[in-house]
Amino acid sequence: MDQIYKRNNAKNFILLSLFFFIIYLCFLYLGIDFQRFFSALGNFGKLIANRYYPVDIPYALEPGYLSSILDSIQMGYLGLIIGVIIASILAYLAAANLTPSKRIGYPVGKFLIIFARSIHETIWTILFVTIVGFGMLAGTMALTMYCIGFFGKLFSEELENVDMKLVDTIRSNGANEFQVFAYGVWPQVKTAFTGILIYTWDVCFRASTIIGFFGAGGMGWYLKRNVLQLEYARTSAIILSIIVLVIFSEALSAYMRDKIYKETQ
């Protein structure tokens, strides 16, 4: 017993030192100065205290900025609606148990969802800005892609967990594809659909506050301008307003999801 304990201890020690050695190698590879690493937190505190601290709150209450908040909300909303409509179809194709064509529909749906998901929303924004130009349309398209990835993944997983007995019963009674969906699948996933929809709205709004940084409209554009002008007080005001709005939207979405789950139970 004692020996096993000792051997384990030695093994653990070796593993631990190997682990730290690997981290050391990673730091060397990335060219990170250790002094800089350990002084990072101090620098962060100094930066916040010296530059960002006197928050220019009146700037965040100017009408121009407030209307940009409205722009962001609209972008998020429209992107969500279009994205969810496309994503629902793709998710239905990408659910292994329900897909109408296993050969073509399943891989195509799956691939499109994974593709939309694996590219970050900011990269989508940059791509769409080069195609359709600066403005809210590019942002809406980027958010649409983001919603397809996010909503599609969650909803297709939900569809795969559907109770197939009910679906098969309806199908064996001679229902067509649409009837199967309307009477067999939809009642089972209705609550989950609404919950995921609200959650996606929350996440989409969070993304819409930032994509303006890369040329779409909304609050991000103001953020970019003030970052480039080194207006730290205004930047911190914008960041603070984003935090407040995101907390608000998160609380709202949590409340609504809670209410919906309670209603159905």
Next chain:
Amino acid sequence: MSGYNLRVEDYTKQNFSKILKKIIFYTVAILVIFLSVYFIIILDTDWHRIGSGEGILKQLSYFVGLDFKIMPYLIKPAFETFLMACLGTMLGLIMSLPVAWLGAKNVTPLGLASFSFARMLMTISRSVHEIIWALIFVGAVGLGALPGILALAFRSVGFISKIISESIEGADKKPIEAIRAAGGSGFDVMYYGIIPQILPTVIGTIIFEWDINIRRSAVMGLVGAGGLGLAFFRQMHMSNYPGVTTVILFIVGLILIGEVLSHYLRKRII
């Protein structure tokens, strides 16, 4: 329960108000759609700049094709992105341990004060986008991979510590009480009572967060931290569109590798 003496009229009335509510809700939702369409597509869009469908197709056709010449120069940034995600997640885990300890209702040391403090930290960490974190850290520590790692760590703290503190709150009390009754200190309770219980959840969460962090670390370069984002930014500014496609291909490949790895790891552990 009032269900026994509920009359038919009451029921229909209730139903009616419910339907009315639904109608109002959907009307507002559709109105907001029209409003957004009006503001975004009609007022804000410069259709002249977009031109015809041909123009868009032409613009899209620039992106077709791969630039094989830059591929060798992308391997190091890809590896950098991967390492940034790993180190950022690890640092995030280290930082989230104390936050989770403070934020779990049943083990927090100073009652409501430390609990709400930790919850506030978690919320701030989650509600600030990774791009903003990266901007702040690029200002604080300069360019390179370090601000990316710190930004990812600060962004991950919220999610990881929230899950950990929730699983600490949900841990079985019996072993904890037993250790305490046998004279174990607070550390003993933590080490032998709580950690073995929450370990599977925590590891699953970390793998999940690591998977997301790969995605995030690919865009850190857009604001000055290193990795594939920087390569993307450069190709975009050089208007080398096939190069952009190549970088995107690398990003997608990296993320697919991460997804497969995380799927495999999670299956093995849970």
